[in-house]
Amino acid sequence: MADTLDPNAALQSLTGWRVADDPRPAIARTLRFADFNAAFGFMARVALVAEKMDHHPEWSNVYNRVEVLLTTHDAGGVTGKDVELARFIDRAAEQMGAEA
Ligand SMILES: C[C@H](O)[C@H](O)[C@H]1CNC2=NC(N)=NC(=O)C2=N1
Numbered sequence: 552m553a554d555t556l557d558p559n560a561a562l563q564s565l566t567g568w569r570v571a572d573d574p575r576p577a578i579a580r581t582l583r584f585a586d587f588n589a590a591f592g593f594m595a596r597v598a599l600v601a602e603k604m605d606h607h608p609e610w611s612n613v614y615n616r617v618e619v620l621l622t623t624h625d626a627g628g629v630t631g632k633d634v635e636l637a638r639f640i641d642r643a644a645e646q647m648g649a650e651a
Pocket residue numbers: 605606607608621622623624625626
């Protein structure tokens with residue numbers, strides 16, 4: 552099983568992420584897009600990569616806003632897989648024109 556990271560330590564290598572307001576160790580990011588189409592396009596891109604990684608975000612969408620929470624269920628905390636997925640999410644968000 553993967554080693555867990557202190558969520559605050561994981562944040563050191565990421566921008567725009569915060570420690571999630573959640574009882575579990577987790578990191579979170581709020582993303583805003585131009586409209587629903589851009590938000591859903593972003594989610595579709597991330598979904599394909601998440602499925603390939605076998606590592607899935609917990610997320611919700613309201614119109615142009617996407618709330619993302621990352622944690623590794625199997626490890627009970629934040630792991631390198633969350634950081635890896637967060638990095639992909641950041642790239643995809645930028646490409647889909649998310650606000651910073
Ligand atoms: C059986 C399957 O590989 C596991 O349940 C995977 C699926 N996706 C997952 N996603 C996340 N975020 N954490 C996990 O531990 C996890 N485990």
